Amino acid sequence: MGSHRRIAQSGHVGADRSTRVAVLTVAAASAAAALGAAPAGAAPQDKPADTKAEVDRLYEQAEQATEAYNKADERADRLREELATTQDQVARGQERINKMRQALGMVAGAQYRSGGMDPSLALMLSSDPDGYLDRASTLDRLSARHAGDLSELQGAQRDLAQKRSEAQRKLADLEKSRKAVQQHKRSVETKLAKARRLLNSMPSAERDAYERASRGTGRPDLSGAGAASSSRAAAALAAAQSALGKPYVWGATGPSGFDCSGLMQWSYGQAGVGLPRTSQAQRYAGQQVPLSAAQPGDLVAYGSDAHHIGIYAGNGQVIHAPYPGAPVRYDPVGMMPVSSVTRV
Template sequence: MVSHRSPRHAPRRHGSPRRAPRAGAFGLGARVTALSAAAGAAAVLTAAPAGADPDGEGTAAALNARVDRLYTEAEQATEEYNAAAERVEELRGQVERAQNAAARDQARANRMRDDLGALAAAQYRGGAVVPSLALLLSDDPDEYLARASALDRIGSRQAARLQAYRHTVRSLEQQRARAGGKLAELRRQRETLGRHRAAVQRKLGAARRLLNSLPPQERAARERAARGTGRPAVPEAAGSSPRASAAVAAARRAVGAPYAWGQAGPHAFDCSGLTSWAYAQAGVSLPRTSQGQLHAGRRVPFEEALPGDLVVYGPDAGHVGMYVGGGQVVHAPHPGARVRYDPAGMMPVAAVVRP
């Protein structure tokens, strides 16, 4: 996600050498991303295209702003897609477990019914009219058992078997109902997933059309900025813990990989896909969305960020990157860009989270 806004407050000076650097790294000049700077410079040099409207909506600067806005909206839709996809996967597991439980109960009920049937048949051949036989012919075991004591013909052993059978049938019915409910919810979530997918595709399609309408110099400037840098501007720093250091190392290895919405590595990423993948390499499971990662650990002040901390951006927590030290994050910015280093204060920060 790309923004041309600077954060409202620069971080305060502090004394710890392990903390994020002061305003020299997070200052206003550093907070403008390479993409924003390139876009602004090109906008100054590029005249409005022929036929531009008098309000300036057709100028290169305005088109750039609209592209950035569409990318922001596409990333928001991507995070909604990720949340729906996560829910679909969770429901798929629940449906499978409910169906397996129902199958086990069905097999158990079948065995018990066969045992009761064999017992009833043996007694019937001996000339006895037993309640077990009536049970097997009845569609309502509960009603039969309610009358069984009055018949005074059922032994304690048969009664225990019938009671166990009744409990098994009840469990089977509950498991079937549970599986049916989960299946219905799974269908609804798949429909939601499809709507979010369509929303992302609409936003990206509109952004591509606008990009194609930019002058060649402007497109070239955006492409250069999107590639970013493959090297940090400062020496590497240790993380707040061994697992944080391992996650930072993984995020650094991902620099240069393409952004792809809905992807969580190892060859392409969206923003939350990158951070969740990096921590997975350290053996830590994070939520799949930036909104979920906002609550995935302890919050710390922005100026006290350590390598491995998650920096969540925007009032809707719609973007996330990983702080890697020296006032920088590694993040997957937007479609068409690659995983890269950028100033940690490139956008308004919602929270810094330490998993």
Template sequence: MAAHRKPRHLSAGGGRARKAATLALAGVATATVFDGSGHAAPDPTPAQVKAEVDTLYREAEAATEQYNGAKEKADQARKRLGLLQDEAARKEERLNSEREALGASAAAQYRSGGLDPAVQLALSDDPDAFLDGAAFAERAGDRHSAAVTRVRGRLREIERLRGSARVELAALSSRRAELERHKATIDGKLTSARRLLARLTAEDRARLSGPATGNPAPMTVAAAPNARAAAAVSYARQKLGSPYVWGATGPDAFDCSGLMQAAYRAAGVALPRTTYAQIDTGRRISRDALRPGDLVFFYSGISHVGLYIGDGRMIHAPNPSAPVRVAPIDQMPFAGATRVV
């Protein structure tokens, strides 16, 4: 038989030891809230919040440019898919018409093909008319053969178009998934930034966003080198004070590259959608050669862009906490510039 053990009774000293251990564990857990001196960790200073929020905004903007690039490619894939589907539909219409004509021709040949041509000639009331008809039938046979060839060609074309459409549809699905990933990243970064800013007073938040430089009437802008550059600068001036919205290209809200695209669209120039594509438009120029209308880019990942207006300043869409405004170009790490026109 198995041996039975009696319950083990803890001594009063053992109970005290267990209680002390529990209190020690509670102290360890509490240490995550209080610092070593027993006081709650201090709230970050406005400067620390600004530094962290700026980092989050830069990361969100980089994700925004990736989103913009993926959206541009998704739009292109959607357009190509639509064109392929339209072309396939047109070819299917022609195919159906040719199939009907081919079927009617085959039925007619079947109905009239029971007698030997010599017998048909002998029985004909009008041999001359029959001979003319025989020649027409021979030509019709040639047309019948050509029709079959055309139908086969149409089938091959339609299958090719359907294959291309399947490729575009797969690309579109992939781009949509990529868009969702970038959107989730952007939303996460902006949510974190909003939570940090919510911990500040209204006065501190106002100081962090900086003064809204942006009344277009009194603002002086250096003369642009040509009419198109002048038109782009003029458009950007009219949009001072417009809100920053990621993915927006106007007319009432913008992200940084969306503002550049809209400004040059107003000047009759088509720019690509993203900062890293815009920097390769036109020709690169040095910082000391800048003129109004040039695009100026910032950060090593080319994640931000502004429109130079002269005197070391630009118009840009900064981030969700600040509207379209004028700012010095030396407030961010300069990465390069390009002259579009």
């Protein structure tokens, strides 16, 4: 996140090796006061870039936590859908059993009125038909029809018990996932709050310079950028360009704000393509290509854990949602180490 402002050499052939440096001067005492870790006797101007580096590190950690939050939230949504489906199956299974038992009851009533109930039928209507069937020695007391009815009822009850057990398991998984979502949310908020406190500890001039460096430089020269790999890639890139200037909002998928993977999901959604929610999953959403072969519309993932992602715009530029305080913007593709390029 914050490290998006640091230029790092990509490990891929053809990576953009341009550098951008935001020159900041800040007293080490200010950084130490915010971090609570100043060495004794530190000089007032010792390592003036320490504050910026720490803010960058916190922003990167916050984005990693954001992607973990997105993954947990996506899993919770999936579990909610699965639980609803299973609960519906349980309800329909119970309804089926009730109808089967009702039908058998009608047969029993007819037999009773005609002179007595078949003992086997009475056992069918007992609360433990399984136990009856398990007594192999009594099977010859059942007519072929009654044996089939009872076997069907037994299977339905077993299936219902399995579905109920499955629903309980999914309900427990959902509760765990909800807790994970909240844990990652608190982690993001803690990192961002610490970064903001650290920024506020800077003298106003340095803080203003830092934040100016976070706003980007507008639209770069994209003449000769080449054609997108497909019409959907071109449409996704156009959508990302329409989001330029929108704020970074962690956990957001647009259209008024985005986190990094949220911008990619929204942009490709405008092109009619469904992408996974997280940057880690998005890097596997298509064909991997070398950075040297990147075309407009390709997804560019960063970091060994793919905690950040952008869309290639051509001429060595990507569009991405960088970090809080920095709107959707263009940046050099080599701003951080590239981990993969994916053609959707």
